[in-house]
Amino acid sequence: xxxxxxxxxxxxxxxxxxxxxxxxxxxxxxxxxxxxxxxxxxxxxxxxxxxxxxxxxxxxxxxxxxxxxxxxxxxxxxxxxxxxxxxxxxxxxxxxxxxxxxxxxxxxxxxxxxxxxxxxxxxxxxxxxxxxxxxxxxxxxxxxxxxxxxxxxxxxxxxxxxxxxxxxxxxxxxxxxxxxxxxxxxxxxxxxxxxxxxxxxxxxxxxxxxxxxxxxxxxxxxxxxxxxxxxxxxxxxxxxxxxxxxxxxxxxxxxxxxxxxxxxxxxxxxxxxxxxxxxxxxxxxxxxxxxxxxxxxxxxxxxxxxxxxxxxxxxxxxxxxxxxxxxxxxxxxxxxxxxxxxxxxxxxxxxxxxxxxxxxxxxxxxxxxxxxxxxxxxxxxxxxxxxxxxxxxxxxxxxxxxxxxxxxxxxxx
Numbered sequence: 001x002x003x004x005x006x007x008x009x010x011x012x013x014x015x016x017x018x019x020x021x022x023x024x025x026x027x028x029x030x031x032x033x034x035x036x037x038x039x040x041x042x043x044x045x046x047x048x049x050x051x052x053x054x055x056x057x058x059x060x061x062x063x064x065x066x067x068x069x070x071x072x073x074x075x076x077x078x079x080x081x082x083x084x085x086x087x088x089x090x091x092x093x094x095x096x097x098x099x100x101x102x103x104x105x106x107x108x109x110x111x112x113x114x115x116x117x118x119x120x121x122x123x124x125x126x127x128x129x130x131x132x133x134x135x136x137x138x139x140x141x142x143x144x145x146x147x148x149x150x151x152x153x154x155x156x157x158x159x160x161x162x163x164x165x166x167x168x169x170x171x172x173x174x175x176x177x178x179x180x181x182x183x184x185x186x187x188x189x190x191x192x193x194x195x196x197x198x199x200x201x202x203x204x205x206x207x208x209x210x211x212x213x214x215x216x217x218x219x220x221x222x223x224x225x226x227x228x229x230x231x232x233x234x235x236x237x238x239x240x241x242x243x244x245x246x247x248x249x250x251x252x253x254x255x256x257x258x259x260x261x262x263x264x265x266x267x268x269x270x271x272x273x274x275x276x277x278x279x280x281x282x283x284x285x286x287x288x289x290x291x292x293x294x295x296x297x298x299x300x301x302x303x304x305x306x307x308x309x310x311x312x313x314x315x316x317x318x319x320x321x322x323x324x325x326x327x328x329x330x331x332x333x334x335x336x337x338x339x340x341x342x343x344x345x346x347x348x349x350x351x352x353x354x355x356x357x358x359x360x361x362x363x364x365x366x367x368x369x370x371x372x373x374x375x376x377x378x379x380x381x382x383x384x385x386x387x388x389x390x391x392x393x394x395x396x397x398x399x400x401x402x403x404x405x406x407x408x409x410x411x412x413x
């Protein structure tokens with residue numbers, strides 16, 4: 001909103017200083033600051049309100065040190081994160097940008113599903129919350145909206161180099177790239193970035209290449225399948241990771257910073273050309289959303305770090321996982337998520353391995369056996385006697401290392 005106001009003032013009245021709103025970096029900085037203020041200042045008030053309403057976490061006794069002391073800690077604090085993301089985005093981003101619109105829809109959609117889950121747990125006194133199948137239906141529904149829009153919307157394109165004569169019916173542009181003349185087209189494509197692959201680009205349509213001539217017409221099916229898989233897996237991964245104070249919040253902030261960097265270089269034609277990576281027109285606006293996301297996570301960490309004064313609940317964890325997944329899909333970096341979101345991946349697989357092995361051994365030997373002392377993985381280390389603050393710090397360090405490696409892979413071909 002403020003972008004349009006200051007743009008109007010700059011064009012019609014030439015008021016000094018109003019032109020800075022044209023710069024993505026300035027608006028990103030303002031989004032970070034605003035988000036931090038909302039989550040830290042108003043977060044305190046929301047925590048007091050939740051405590052007044054007795055919206056407390058019901059903790060099951062799993063035999064973990066210090067666990068029962070957390071009983072009654074206010075939950076549903078994810079509302080703070082959602083406000084910290086949405087308000088700055090609405091204030092500083094271009095609201096007619098399709099990428100920004102999809103991120104706002106993602107935040108509200110998954111935030112609503114998580115809120116409903118928390119509401120059932122707290123107010124309906126049902127520890128199971130929203131049935132898992134309804135969560136999956138909600139995530140799949142969002143995936144279909146995102147995938148369908150990405151495939152068909154005329155404003156979602158990539159710029160690729162072409163050799164004359166061209167096949168696609170799109171304008172051909174000529175420009176210099178590293179003092180070499182090249183022809184480019186802005187086209188719809190199912191290409192994405194894939195580390196350690198030729199040119200770091202992979203086309204989803206090629207998955208069906210074995211079908212022979214005309215396989216491209218089924219590209220939408222493959223693309224939607226991957227979108228559904230990525231969004232549901234990462235969203236649930238963040239949900240599982242949110243088990244000890246500050247773990248999901250801190251790792252999400254690190255991932256958000258990395259995605260902001262990737263969005264900036266992918267949406268800047270000069271830097272994209274220099275790094276020889278995929279240029280995605282208009283995607284640079286996502287940097288403002290990423291700034292708000294990082295600010296919200298860091299601001300929430302003020303109250304969520306050990307010992308936590310508030311838990312985000314599914315309201316926050318489902319939303320931040322889905323935001324990370326959809327954001328990566330928007331900038332066509334989703335196949336880098338297994339590396340960037342390695343913490344979420346390992347936490348997810350630790351549960352899958354534990355449950356699968358327990359069921360298998362119980363069926364075969366009549367007695368269920370475990371791979372880990374407890375799943376997810378962070379509880380395994382708690383059982384081994386590690387303090388949760390130490391576990392969180394070490395997971396953050398690993399996440400930072402994974403983030404650095406993720407960025408480096410852009411130059412490994």
